[in-house]
Amino acid sequence: MWAPRLLRAQQGVTKLTDKLAVIDAGGANVTAFVTSEGLVVVDSGAPNTGDAVMAALKSLAPNAKVTTLFNTHYHLDQTANNEMFAAQGAKILSQKRTREWLSRDYWVPGEERYVKARPKAAWPVETFVDKGSLKSGGEDIDYGYLLMAHTSGDAYFHFKSANVIAVGDVASPVRDPELDWFTGGWVGGRTDSMDLVLSISNDQTKIIPAYGPAMTKAEFKAERNMMEEVRQRIYDRVRAGEGPKDMLEGGALEGLPRKWKDPAKFLYSAAKGGWAFHDKLGPNVV
Ligand SMILES: [Zn+2]
Known part of the structure; x- marks a missing residue:
């Protein structure tokens, strides 16, 4: 006979x-x-x-009063309900660049389109x-800047x-890692x-990505090590003058512990970011 599956108190x-839950x-x-x-x-x-x-939120706390809403970065999947929280009296806080991306129209070069600024109610009122x-x-809740990890305003x-x-899209266990290169994100x-996050973690720390289940420190470190391997490969290939197409055809993402759903898109962003930061790659770039 089948035993009934345990139901969670609230779906999702x-x-x-x-005291802490992921919704x-x-x-x-x-x-x-x-x-x-x-x-x-x-x-x-x-x-x-x-x-x-x-x-x-009501299933966690009866009146669901939110005092503070943090944004890990400006993307719509992380900020779509900002206005709702602000209307209920929550103070929105983010890194300074995230407020800038939310409060201005901007051009997305890879997609050839403008994105309109969000209404003022969605903007963080306090930044760091x-x-x-x-x-x-x-x-105590500490927060800090994750410089150029995914966008220019990650925290x-x-x-x-x-x-x-919580690290937002700086960890990406279930989706292809994204580099918002036109804002400054690079490998x-x-x-x-990721090294900064590891430095403030211990073996019991749980790390919450933007999508997917909470990660252990070991899982996060494995993704960091994979990204470090990608970084070295991209650096070498940018130094050799390769573009994203050369990288793809040369197998730049082959033999890694994960498969990309859209390797061409990732390598385009990674190569763009690599060229933008070529002065960090060493003295041999011409
Ligand atoms: Zn994102």
Whole structure:
């Protein structure tokens, strides 16, 4: 006879500790931390998920009062419900560049289109450049800049007592890693930022990516090591004057512990970023 499967208290809510949960918001992760002053949330979810996110938050804390919303970066899957949280009185906080991308029209060169600025209600009201910390209900939450890892405004948010770090798209266990090269994201920034996250982690730390389940430090380190191998290959190939097509045909992503769904797109971004930062590749680039 089949035993009934255990039902989770709320669909799409995964509790990592008694105070911290990850909410599935249209595939994108929303991290929610319960404090005695209210909820502290990282990222607001993908478009059309507002009601589901609110229901999930209510399952964690009855009045679901959100005091602070952090954004890991400006992409729509992480910021679509910013206005909803702001309307309920949450203070939105991000790295300075993320506010700039949210508050201005910009051109996406690879897709040949403009993206309009988000309404003012979606903009972070408080920003930081390097790092900072927030106290809420006696809990310490540290945050800091992950320089050029995925966009130009990535940040980590470290819930100290829960031993959980939300890093947005700086970790990408289930999707191809993306480098928002036209904002400054590049593979060297990514590995340096992953090293920074490792330096504040221990063996029990859980790391929450933008998509997919929470990672252990060992899983995060494995992705970092894979990215470091990619970085070295791309550096060598940019030094040799290769473009993304040469890299693809030369097997630049072959033999790695993961397969890319769209290797051409990744190598285009990685090569663009590599050329943008060619002065960091050493003296031999001509
Ligand atoms: Zn992103």
